[in-house]
Amino acid sequence: MLPRSSGVSAAMTIASIRVYRDLLDGNRRWAEATRALLRARGWTLVNMIGAPGSGKTALLEALARALPDRRTWAVIEGDCATTRDAERLRAAGLTASQILTGDGCHLTAATVHQALCDLPFAPRTLVLVENVGNLVCPASCDLGEDAKIAVLSVTEGEDKPLKYPILFRVARAVVLSKTDLLPHLRFSLDRCRAALRQVNAAAPVFELSAKTGAGVPAFADWLCAAPPAGT
Amino acid sequence: MLPRSSGVSAAMTIASIRVYRDLLDGNRRWAEATRALLRARGWTLVNMIGAPGSGKTALLEALARALPDRRTWAVIEGDCATTRDAERLRAAGLTASQILTGDGCHLTAATVHQALCDLPFAPRTLVLVENVGNLVCPASCDLGEDAKIAVLSVTEGEDKPLKYPILFRVARAVVLSKTDLLPHLRFSLDRCRAALRQVNAAAPVFELSAKTGAGVPAFADWLCAAPPAGT
Numbered sequence: 001m002l003p004r005s006s007g008v009s010a011a012m013t014i015a016s017i018r019v020y021r022d023l024l025d026g027n028r029r030w031a032e033a034t035r036a037l038l039r040a041r042g043w044t045l046v047n048m049i050g051a052p053g054s055g056k057t058a059l060l061e062a063l064a065r066a067l068p069d070r071r072t073w074a075v076i077e078g079d080c081a082t083t084r085d086a087e088r089l090r091a092a093g094l095t096a097s098q099i100l101t102g103d104g105c106h107l108t109a110a111t112v113h114q115a116l117c118d119l120p121f122a123p124r125t126l127v128l129v130e131n132v133g134n135l136v137c138p139a140s141c142d143l144g145e146d147a148k149i150a151v152l153s154v155t156e157g158e159d160k161p162l163k164y165p166i167l168f169r170v171a172r173a174v175v176l177s178k179t180d181l182l183p184h185l186r187f188s189l190d191r192c193r194a195a196l197r198q199v200n201a202a203a204p205v206f207e208l209s210a211k212t213g214a215g216v217p218a219f220a221d222w223l224c225a226a227p228p229a230g231t
Numbered sequence: 232m233l234p235r236s237s238g239v240s241a242a243m244t245i246a247s248i249r250v251y252r253d254l255l256d257g258n259r260r261w262a263e264a265t266r267a268l269l270r271a272r273g274w275t276l277v278n279m280i281g282a283p284g285s286g287k288t289a290l291l292e293a294l295a296r297a298l299p300d301r302r303t304w305a306v307i308e309g310d311c312a313t314t315r316d317a318e319r320l321r322a323a324g325l326t327a328s329q330i331l332t333g334d335g336c337h338l339t340a341a342t343v344h345q346a347l348c349d350l351p352f353a354p355r356t357l358v359l360v361e362n363v364g365n366l367v368c369p370a371s372c373d374l375g376e377d378a379k380i381a382v383l384s385v386t387e388g389e390d391k392p393l394k395y396p397i398l399f400r401v402a403r404a405v406v407l408s409k410t411d412l413l414p415h416l417r418f419s420l421d422r423c424r425a426a427l428r429q430v431n432a433a434a435p436v437f438e439l440s441a442k443t444g445a446g447v448p449a450f451a452d453w454l455c456a457a458p459p460a461g462t
Contacts (some may be wrong), residue, residue, distance in 0.1 A: 050394060051283040052366050053387020080367060082393050103397055105336060105367040133395075134365055135283050136311060136336040155386040156284020157407070162313050164283060164364075166334055178386070184415050 027142065030109035034144025037116060043125045044226050045116070047143050049167055050151030052133030052161075055177035057085045058210035059151065060128065064092040065213070066220040072127040075224075076115045078107040080132060095119065106138035107131050113144070126223060135160070139167035146226065147172035150203075154178050154185060158192040165199045173204050175219060180209040234445035244462050258373065265375025268347060274356045275457050276347070278374050280398055281382030282391075283364030286408035288316045289441035290382065291361065294445070295323040297451040304357040304454075307336040308344045326350065337369035338362050344375070357454060366391070370398035377457065378403035381434075385416060387407050389423040396430045401454060406450060411440040 004058055006056030013121070038045055060075055067073065074095040077085045086098035097118065099111045104130050112129060119127065129145065131138040150171035152160055161168040168174065174196060176189070193205060204222065269276055281287050291306055298304065305326040308316045317329035328349065330342045343360060350358065360376065362369040370379070381402035383391055386409055392399040399405065405427060407420070424436060435453065439446030 051364065051387075052391055053282060053384065079394050082390070083395050084390055084394065103364070103367070105372060132367065133282065134367055136334070136338070136363065136365055137368065140334060153284065153386065155384065156282075157410070159313070159315055160283055163310050163315065165312050181386070181412065181415055184412055 006162075012037060019160065021079045027109045030113050031142040034109060034113045034116060037113070038144070038146070041115075041121065041125070042123055043127060045112075045127045045129065045145040046223065047129045047138070047145040047148045048151055049131045049133060049135070049138045049148055049185045050133065050175075050177075051135050051153070051156060054133065054151045054153040054156065055210055056120070056130045056133070056151050057088055059175065059177060059208070059216075059219075060094070060130065062090055062208075062210035062216045063128075063220055063223070064089070064094050066216045067223065071126050071224050072122040072124065073128065074119050076107075076127060076129045078110060078130060078132045085130065101132055105132060105134050106135075106141050107143060109143050126226065128223075130151070131204035135164040135167050136151070137220065139164075139170060149173045149175060151175045151177055152192075154182055154189075154192075158188055159195055159197050161192070161196040168196060168199045171200060171203050173206065173219075173222060174200070176205060176207045178209060178211070179207050179214065180211050207226075234282060258340045262375035264372040265344045268344070269375065269377070272352065272356070273354055274347075274358060276343075276358045276360065276374070276376040277454065277457065278369070278376040278379045279382055280361045280362045280366070280369045280379055280402075281364065281406075281408075282366050282384070282387060285364065285382045285384040285387065286441055287361045287364070287382050288319055290406065290408060290439070290447075290450075291320055291325070291359065292323045293439075293441035293444060293447045294359075294451055294454070295320070295325050297447045298454065301451070302357050303353040303355065304359065305350050306410050307338075307343060307358060307360045309363045310328060310363060311335070315359065332363055336363060336365050336367075337372050338374060339372065340374050348453075357457065359454075366395040366398050370395075370401060380404045380406060382406045382408055383423075385413055385423075386419045387421075389418055390426055390459050392423070392427040392430050394406060399427060399430045402431060402434050404437065404450075404453060405431075407436060407438045409440060409442070409443065410438050411442050 065224050075089050077098045083098045086096040089096035150167050206219040306320050308329045314329045317327040320327035328346050381398050437450040
């Protein structure tokens with residue numbers, strides 16, 4: 001996983017190792033700028049990372065039903081192509097912007113910073129980033145966020161924390177989504193929790209179904225309690 | 232998506248732009264060496280790409296039941312961590328080796344070439360590669376394969392061909408997996424097929440369930456008919 005510059009393919013633009021290092025350093029600098037922006041505004045930035053189809057957008061729609069009047073919040077969507085997810089969230093009444101990465105496999109700090117700057121100001125805003133569907137590359141990229149959250153659908157199998165340990169190691173919380181499908185799957189919540197504990201002993205686990213709403217309020221409570229940056 | 236050197240992080244080892252270009256060229260050279268190896272041996276190499284938990288390993292287990300005596304075949308597994316998948320496939324009676332990529336988000340031509348060289352020789356062998364679970368990065372990396380195949384679970388949503396168009400555009404065939412779960416999902420096969428046709432008009436679509444075996448023989452037939460390289 002290589003951090004990428006904002007919307008520009010590193011492979012196409014590198015003219016010297018110095019420039020390449022500038023690209024790497026560039027992401028760190030944008031992440032630091034984002035941390036400063038969050039502190040100045042009293043905002044909280046949460047980076048949601050999960051595989052394609054793990055239910056991240058459906059979870060945000062469910063949060064739109066569970067969270068609306070408890071905290072000001074907004075969403076920044078990341079996808080390779082289409083604005084479908086941001087359109088879904090706006091239809092659910094949310095403030096949502098869309099970053100398109102093209103062949104980029106994860107969001108970068110520069111584009112997220114720009115999207116943050118373009119959001120309307122309100123105190124103590126919680127900004128949820130839905131990263132590009134990918135369990136590997138986004139896990140190692142610093143967006144300046146307060147927390148990374150891993151979203152794992154129970155349809156994906158119990159062993160994913162062991163097979164993609166980098167994400168699950170850094171995750172501040174883990175969402176096990178689509179629990180309504182459990183009766184139709186060979187999936188043991190106990191074995192999945194045990195796999196997770198091998199790489200991350202501390203992260204709270206939220207088992208939920210965006211479809212039925214079960215478990216969503218507990219995750220909304222946790223998000224509402226997330227402190228603003230710098231406090 | 233940046234091609235990576237064999238098991239070495241490009242970001243850690245680059246000393247000049249010349250070396251960086253060597254890394255990029257290196258993947259192409261290994262891919263060409265693999266094409267030459269496949270031609271010399273009369274082998275066929277198929278690269279299976281899908282999201283984490285899309286059912287690639289379960290599909291290979293189902294093929295072990297549907298395909299065994301019709302063609303000599305072997306599997307090369309790619310994962311960030313653990314040898315669980317290769318162990319599963321060996322338990323199913325298959326010849327399977329495992330490549331671990333660490334923080335690498337896709338297999339590279341160099342490591343796949345080495346794994347190919349280490350396989351026992353038999354004429355007209357079909358080698359199936361299960362790439363790291365990822366819909367973005369593996370799609371742009373040339374392994375020297377005869378065909379890339381996209382595996383999409385129906386639990387992931389109908390819109391994935393539009394949201395991850397690079398993979399679905401280059402795929403020579405598309406597998407829609409886990410169809411046994413369709414009665415429990417809001418997923419329209421028609422809408423998914425229509426989304427796929429927007430980016431790829433030609434690829435055959437195989438709707439199947441590794442769990443029940445439905446649809447697996449048709450996909451096995453297609454694989455058996457895949458010609459060896461250079462014919």
